[in-house]
Amino acid sequence: MENDRCGSGWTRMRKSAKLMAPGSARRAWYSLTLYQLPYCCGFVIDKRSGPKGSIGTEEMWYRFSYEDAERKFNSILRRKVGKSGPKQYIEVAEFDSPDQIDL
DSSP: OOOOSTTOOOOEEEEEEEEEOTTOTTOOEEEEEEEEOGGGOOEEEEEEEEOTTSOOEEEEEEESSHHHHHHHHHHHHHHHHSOOSSOOOEEOOOOSSGGGOOO
16 A cells, blocks of 8 residues: 555555543544645645544645645644643654553
8 A cells, every 4th residue: 555656546654643632531542644636636734633432623725736735733832742731732653543552
């Protein structure tokens, strides 16, 4: 599936970050993934977040170039990890579903 050729028809994951908020009473999680669209059609940043045990909410951003998509991905990640406030996120190991987060 990991094919870089344009026109391959596959969507390819380029970057991924899994976050959690250890101080959160509802065990908040945050997932950020950067996908390359098939046929050289651009890139999508997919953000999912919510409390443990839920499917959460989802937002997506489209960028035509990889550089712009990576810039947006890193901006979102910095905002969440570098945040000081009631909900501080930390990066964690990969997890397949939000229910796997165990604090």
